[in-house]
Amino acid sequence: MSSPIFDNEIRKQIRAMKLRVRKVFSGEGGGAIRARGLGAGHDFHDHKPYSEGDDFRYIDWNLFGRHGELHIKRFRQETNLEFFLILDRSASMSLGKPSKDVFCRRLASALSACFAGPAQPVQIVLAERGLPRVGPQIRNSNDLEVAMNDLESLSPAQGQLELPLGDGLPRTAQNRVVFYLGDFLQSGNLIGELASLRSSQCEVQCVLICAEEERAPKLHGRVHLWDIESNAELRLTLNPKMLDRYVELFEAHLEDQQRLARAAGLKLFIVGSESTLEQAIISLVTHGGLTT
């Protein structure tokens, strides 16, 4: 019997996570977070001398009574923000101890706990064979519990990831932040696909999850390697020199992914499936720019 994905300790740890989005998005029409520019908001920004054509309703009459000059109160623009967490559900995610799939589900729950709010919904999208499956909105702790239970009851990842991903996301005019959590090992231009989602109202951040057995496999002698997704078989005889070369090639692969993401304007973080949730969240906070 395998240990549960969300045991009490992890649930408690996830529930305690909370982050505030400090990045300013452009937008208008009111909402929960501060937007770029001035407009109809609730947060006072400054005064400006009244000029012809200004709205009388924003004249600061108290200031006129003290100084006898007409000034207009200006407020910060506010907007809404929603999060989408796309989880790679391909078979390659089942590797690692704990598996990349397990870590991905935990990290998705942690991100949901960090960013979900009444006016800031988080939706988990399962990218598996066929059209991506979009989960319910997570706005509070109850929704979070339901989401964790749903994630725990998922079957192990299997099959191959199918592109494109964007067709499965709801189309709204709101600002959105998309997190893609996966191993980036599937064939096809995944980074290009994710880059196509990026726009002035959509922030895309990628989390590349890799396992220790991928970084430094403990193999020796004659081995049979089977691709977990295509079932292709490879027979080879390994020696330490070849293993060192493999590690170099894998690191080069990671660097290539980062370089491609950077070229596409995406932020990509590499996280090991053995790392803790705090380490992963701190890495996101440090380098993601959402909370700074």
Add this chain to the structure above:
Amino acid sequence: MILINPQFLWLLLPFIALCWWRLRRTGELGRNVSTLAIWQQLLAEQGQGQTTALRIPWRLLLELLAGLLIILTIVNPAYVEEDPLLVLVDQSGSMGAPNRVAGAKLRVSELKKENRGSVDVVFLPPDKNGFPPHWTQLLSSADYRGRRTEIVSDFLAANVSLPPNVGFQVISDPVHNVGLVKARAVPATEGGISLFVAIARTTNEIGGKVEVQILVPGLPTPIHALTFEGGVSQYQQETVALSIPQDAQSLIIRLPQQDDLSFDNQMTLSRPHPARLVFSEPGRGSETWQAMWDAAAALRFDPIMAVNSTTTRSQFVLSVGMPTPSARGNLVMAATSLPKQVLMSPEATTRRSAKLNDLPGINDWLFQQRFQTPLPQGFQLLVSTQSGPVVVKEKATNTIFVAGDPIKSKWAERAFFPLMIRALLTELGFEGSGSTNAWQPHDPTSQPLESRLNETQASTSPQQACPATNPSSRAQPWGPWLGLITCLLLLALALDCLKQYR
């Protein structure tokens, strides 16, 4: 299929556990990876390895197969080849009754169905005394002593309730080549006997009625008279039931003396022993054959068959089942123009002799020879031999022994015997052909009948021939072959291991 060492079947339990454990470790035989492209790139740099699209754990399968073969080798299954069941079909006179013939055929068919192995059938014609033939000698010559045997017989010949020392005599004029009278004693259901009397004619020239009288010595008048209408048919027969006085010692069957009617032999029906009704024909050996012929007629087989149809006016090719290579004798052939009508003219009769041992390439069942003798169109060839015993083997499954007296009569239809037996075998579902053998029956008067009966029953009784353990079964164990295959498999696996860890 039997297991020679079934006590080692418990090895299957740990083997199943081993299979379960190995199957659980199947995933550990290889490693699932997600970075196969990187490994392939690494291989491309190193210049080794190969990729395939299939994922079949051949090594695991071979290991499990080797384990199973090891267990099978220890258990040592064997194929039990049972000796063929020998069925002795009594063809003595009393078996000629239609219901008994049908019963015999049904019983043979049942035995053939019940025994999936081969079934050998021996048709036992009566000897010249009406006995079933000397079974012990026949079985001994066929190396069948002590094997499974089933007897299909009415056993009436040994139990007919006749007064002791009753003899029958058939008296006729010794004019040859005209006709034959024959009498057979058939036990009647209500005491006494029934006489089966037949008169054979071969020409139309004999007309009028022929009266056959049956006399009891000492009585002035016949106790019965049979009237045969003259005509062109070959046989006329009539079955009569007679009540024989208890004190009668013999019966006389008398045919009237006529100039144009004669008989080729004189048959004496005698019963020298209370337990046996005997046909006695000291001078000739044809009575046995004739009884067989009548039995065949009772079986309703048409004895007219062509052995080979590749006959032209200039030559013909003869193919016929023949004796074993050890048999010596002459091949007797006769030609007929029409079914059931024998032409004995010199122009239509061909006799050839061939020493079978001198023929190159002869096998034990097929004889083929080309003859340049012209035959009239439409003639059918009749073939038989004068030697034996004949053991005809077909496909090593059904071995058919057909016994009969040597053909010595000039009656050409007697040569139909092999063909008749072939038809009989075909109907019973066997393959093969028949011929006569050279068995020489003992003179029943030359030895005590009790000893003969005891010898016969002792050698052929089903109880003795079928011991409980059935020692005649031959087991052919597969263990050596399985062991050899296992060794080869283990050797291949060992070489593979050496190659892997070198």
